Amino acid sequence: KAGVTQTPRYLIKTRGQQVTLSCSPISGHRSVSWYQQTPGQGLQFLFEYFSETQRNKGNFPGRFSGRQFSNSRSEMNVSTLELGDSALYLCASSWRGVELFFGEGSRLTVL
Amino acid sequence: QQQVKQSPQSLIVQKGGIPIINCAYENTAFDYFPWYQQFPGKGPALLIAIRPDVSEKKEGRFTISFNKSAKQFSLHIMDSQPGDSATYFCAATTNTGNQFYFGTGTSLTVIP
Numbered sequence: 668k669a670g671v672t673q674t675p676r677y678l679i680k681t682r683g684q685q686v687t688l689s690c691s692p693i694s695g696h697r698s699v700s701w702y703q704q705t706p707g708q709g710l711q712f713l714f715e716y717f718s719e720t721q722r723n724k725g726n727f728p729g730r731f732s733g734r735q736f737s738n739s740r741s742e743m744n745v746s747t748l749e750l751g752d753s754a755l756y757l758c759a760s761s762w763r764g765v766e767l768f769f770g771e772g773s774r775l776t777v778l
Numbered sequence: 779q780q781q782v783k784q785s786p787q788s789l790i791v792q793k794g795g796i797p798i799i800n801c802a803y804e805n806t807a808f809d810y811f812p813w814y815q816q817f818p819g820k821g822p823a824l825l826i827a828i829r830p831d832v833s834e835k836k837e838g839r840f841t842i843s844f845n846k847s848a849k850q851f852s853l854h855i856m857d858s859q860p861g862d863s864a865t866y867f868c869a870a871t872t873n874t875g876n877q878f879y880f881g882t883g884t885s886l887t888v889i890p
Contacts, residue, residue, distance in 0.1 A: 769821030
């Protein structure tokens with residue numbers, strides 16, 4: 668069974684640009700959540716989707732948004748990038764909401 | 779506000795030692811406490827998890843101790859090996875399971 672796939676793995680953007688990250692969950696998993704990982708801060712929750720509905724949202728500005736498609740694939744978008752948005756963005760899928768299966772992440776660098 | 783507080787930030791032990799990582803929480807609605815292991819360049823992977831109705835859970839060389847009254851839980855790694863060198867995260871969630879709160883991570887180095 669294929670794991671969680673995130674694309675792209677690495678990307679470099681400049682301040683003010685926007686970025687879209689993609690996540691393909693494990694087949695059969697309908698819940699997809701996104702986390703931001705930075706040194707010293709651990710993993711911070713961004714949002715969680717289940718069957719195309721956002722069920723929960725973390726404490727991030729409105730520049731961070733996401734969506735989930737009918738095939739459970741998910742995207743997150745960050746608009747008007749700031750230097751502080753540089754981080755590893757992790758996607759996790761879950762079947763029963765108990766065990767999270769993480770992808771390898773998308774490492775975003777904002778210059 | 780960090781809902782799950784983790785310590786220490788880093789830990790160095792000799793092979794065969796027993797590193798201990800501690801976590802504390804405040805929200806009594808949390809009812810599932812997993813530990814994740816992350817190697818460089820990889821996403822976190824579930825290592826072991828516990829629910830508050832038991833005080834200890836053991837899987838292989840990994841043990842979680844849980845103190846419900848103190849709202850603390852810890853990970854013990856028995857007979858640690860260099861291959862255990864990784865970053866460990868504790869986490870907590872409620873019965874909805876749609877948001878996990880993670881600690882800030884502990885970087886473990888096991889010296890051969």
